[in-house]
Amino acid sequence: MRTLTAQMSNTGRAWHLYVVLYGETEWPTFRWERTGPVPTGAERRAALAALGYEVAPGAVWSWTEDSRVPDDDSTPVLLIAAVTVRDRDGGVA
Incomplete structure (x- = not known):
């Protein structure tokens, strides 16, 4: 099974989680409409699952x-x- 990198950052307005897909123009992305607190581990797992991924x-x-x-x-x-x-x-990747 292939592995990829997921990254999460805060733009100052919202937290974004995305899966890096090299060579693609659009990456699977999830957004939390808040600046704080930092999304919990459970929230991140749920967001990744919604995108079709899981932590390795x-x-x-x-x-x-x-x-x-x-x-x-x-x-x-x-x-x-x-x-x-x-x-x-059954993920979308």
Whole structure:
């Protein structure tokens, strides 16, 4: 079964979870219409299931931070989470 990367970020208005599909122009995406709190593990699992994916066995979410403007650490922080996922049986991937 193939594995992919799911990422989650906050634009300052909403949380977005998406599955990275290289070579595709549109990626499966889920959106929470809130800035906080961070979606729980259960909410993320449900969103991935709705998109046809599940967290790969043994995978854990990792977090990194970035700057909204590259090389300018005085701008708001952009949090990005990532996890390895796989297609669920009968998924859309």
